[in-house]
Amino acid sequence: MSAASQIRHPSPRDLALIAxxxxxxxxxxxxxxxxxxxxxxxxxxxxxxxxxxAGATESVQPPDHVWETIRRHL
Structure with missing residues (x-):
């Protein structure tokens, strides 16, 4: 068994904190x-x-289907 397989993978939370x-x-x-x-x-x-x-210079608008899905869940 390799050393990499002996440690559990870091959680997404841990990776975010490391970043x-x-x-x-x-x-x-x-x-x-x-x-x-x-x-x-x-x-x-x-x-x-x-x-x-870096900051966004312009906003990114999601596609219409994203807003439709949000409305259905409200």
């Missing part, structure tokens, strides 16, 4: 180096943070 700059426990650091799935998830959080920190 925000929280201290990463050493076993999790090792896991992120070895586990492409978790590294990819962390990279996604980092891309979202980068985009959010």
């Amino acid at each position: 925000l700059g929280d201290e990463t426990p050493t076993p999790t650091e090792r896991h992120l180096r070895d586990c492409q799935v978790c590294r990819s998830a962390l990279d996604s959080f980092l891309r979202v943070l980068k985009a959010g920190r």
